[in-house]
Amino acid sequence: MSSSVGPDCTELKQKYDNCFNKWYSEKFLKGDTTPECEDLFKDYRACVMVTLKEKGIDKLLDESRKEAPFPSTSFGENNNNDNKQS
């Protein structure tokens, strides 16, 4: 499994990843949209946020998100909304 940018967060990340991967294959792909693993994600994310701040990555992300906010597919382009029909 991959590591986290914050070495202290790797364990939390892998717990979350394991949960997500299981959910993805067993639920999501089979059409079940009930979200899971949210508590694990909260803990992991809280840890990563600290690292992002320490390394100044949060500022870089803010810049990028100004141009292409989440959720969005485009980075500074016009959004092609193909799914406008029906």
Next chain:
Amino acid sequence: MKLFKSVHDFQYEWSLVSAANWQKYPNEHCTHVHAVDVLDRRLDPETGVLTTERLITVNQSVPRLIMKLLGGDSNAQYVREISIIDPKKKTLTMRSQNLTMSNLLSVEEEIEYSVHPEDSNKTQFSQQATISAGSMMTRWASVLEDFSIKRFQQNAAVGREGFSKVLERFVVMAEASQQEQQKNIKSNNDH
């Protein structure tokens, strides 16, 4: 500005490829990828579409000339990636852009995994990248772009090789887990 485009087939069906995508790293071919973090994730309950934002931490070994041009060191570089999975349409689209050194060089990548148009058991992979040196690099733009495109091609090649290996292992594990589940169902029915 330089463009890169490639299309490739993976010999596995889309659901499996999309699941293996989350476990692509680490792999022995892509040693430049050091960390992958999920920053945000949203599931649209109506469309079923899953959107994910990730931070990829990369360490690129770079020739000294390029390093001098960029004025950087070989510290970690960061990439922001947004991926969108539509389980009904069976498409996985990923867009990413470098966060670091973006005023000097911009690398934008777009990837799509979709069901192969001629064989629904296969997955088509298309990858496109736009690489352009920033305005601060006008004199050396061409040098920087040429290097970046070549490096991108190399990374793309090891990326495909690495992912193929990941897929092979993934299939084995998925089949084993399925057999395990069927055994459990059978033994439950036998009671």
